[in-house]
Structures are given as structure tokens and as C-alpha cells.
Amino acid sequence: MFDDPNDASGVDNDLLGGRATKNLIHTLSSGYLKESLEKITKQDETRAKDVLSFNLGLNECLKQAHRILKPKKYFCLVVGNRLVKQVRIPTDFIIAELAEKIGFTCEDIIVRNIPGKRMPIKNSPTNIVGALEETMNKESIVVLRKN
Numbered sequence: 515m516f517d518d519p520n521d522a523s524g525v526d527n528d529l530l531g532g533r534a535t536k537n538l539i540h541t542l543s544s545g546y547l548k549e550s551l552e553k554i555t556k557q558d559e560t561r562a563k564d565v566l567s568f569n570l571g572l573n574e575c576l577k578q579a580h581r582i583l584k585p586k587k588y589f590c591l592v593v594g595n596r597l598v599k600q601v602r603i604p605t606d607f608i609i610a611e612l613a614e615k616i617g618f619t620c621e622d623i624i625v626r627n628i629p630g631k632r633m634p635i636k637n638s639p640t641n642i643v644g645a646l647e648e649t650m651n652k653e654s655i656v657v658l659r660k661n
Contacts, residue, residue: 594650606654
């Protein structure tokens with residue numbers, strides 16, 4: 515992936531969701547994702563495509579994890595539920611839905627405060643003076659088990 519470990523230019527395109535989808539048509543089975551995409555699309559279709567692209571990649575990661583794990587073994591993910599266009603995306607619940615369609619059982623979702631958080635508690639994503647939104651202050655640990 516990296517020819518020169520000191521050169522990180524262009525790396526974003528190779529990461530999860532690095533290239534937005536061309537449209538919002540998909541076959542992912544998640545009511546939470548569908549609802550989030552509908553809300554974001556009303557405000558900004560391009561951002562909705564970014565969110566979909568990330569979740570398509572995430573679903574592929576879940577499939578690969580399921581493929582290589584032995585039965586009854588665990589796969590845990592630590593995620594934050596991002597705010598996009600003032601829509602809080604329940605990534606933890608989306609993962610649970612997608613994973614169960616693939617063949618995992620969601621054993622638990624543990625929510626905790628982000629330890630040692632250095633980002634501000636609130637920021638201004640709209641760049642409107644005084645319009646503050648909470649940043650990610652909590653993270654979820656999604657515990658999956660292969661059936």
C-alpha cells in the first residue's frame with residue numbers, strides 16, 4: 515500500500531470510505547443506515563454518498579472477519595457515532611445489523627466515555643458563530659461472535 519512510509523499523500527483514498535460512491539443505491543440491510551442516509555441526503559447528497567461508501571467498506575471488512583474467524587470466536591470493534599450534517603449516525607447499531615446478516619451474533623454493545631479525549635467537547639461544524647455541536651465524547655465497543 516505504501517511505497518514510501520514517510521509519504522502519506524493520497525492515503526485517504528485507500529482508507530475505508532475513501533472514495534465516495536457514485537449514487538445512493540445499495541443492498542446493505544440496515545434500517546439505521548437507511549434512516550441516517552435519508553436524513554443526510556435531504557441536506558447534502560455528497561456527504562450521504564461519503565457515509566454510504568464508508569459503510570460499504572465496513573460491510574466488506576465484516577465479511578472478511580467472518581470468513582477468517584473460527585466458529586464461536588469473537589470480533590470486537592471500537593467505534594464512535596459520528597455527527598454528519600447534524601445527524602448522529604449510530605455506527606454501533608449499523609455494525610450489529612450488518613454483522614447479523616453476515617452470520618455474527620451481536621453479544622453486546624458497551625458504551626463508554628472516550629478515555630484521554632483531547633478534542634474539544636463541542637465545535638462548530640457549520641462555521642456559524644455560536645452554533646456548537648457535541649463532538650464524539652463516547653465510543654462503543656461492539657462485541658460480535660461468529661455463529
